[in-house]
Amino acid sequence: MTDCGCDKAKQDLEEYLHNELCNEDAADIREHLEHCADCNHEAHMGVVLTEVVQRACKETAPEVLRAQVLLKIRELQAHSV
Template sequence: MTDCGCEKARRDLEEYLRNEVCKTEHTEIREHLENCATCQGEALVARTLTEVVSRACKETAPEELRDQVLARLRAAQQGAH
């Protein structure tokens, strides 16, 4: 096992979670996470946050909220002229 170390694992964590690191780096980070409880915790938080944000981006705002925002934008535009 090649331990990439906490600093590298933390620095490249986001790219690792999105599978944006090369195969060698992916293996090194995965092995590090398997053996480092601190980095495992950080990876869990990052993964959970990424999933929550992803789900939130797929949800649509209620039609009533959309209408309220558009009405306020129109009022602000009229007030500026």
């Protein structure tokens, strides 16, 4: 393993965070993150952002709002035919 440097770490950070890199590349980035506070901070922000988006995708609209939206869609479809 070798420290891949900031440019490579930042370029591949998203793939790294999503476990989409080969083992060797992931190990190089992991090593870099252990020694670079700036890149480690950026990786942490990426993790937080990913978690927030994942939570938001699990939320559902209140039933009343869902019903209103579906009713409006049906009305628009009926007028466009």
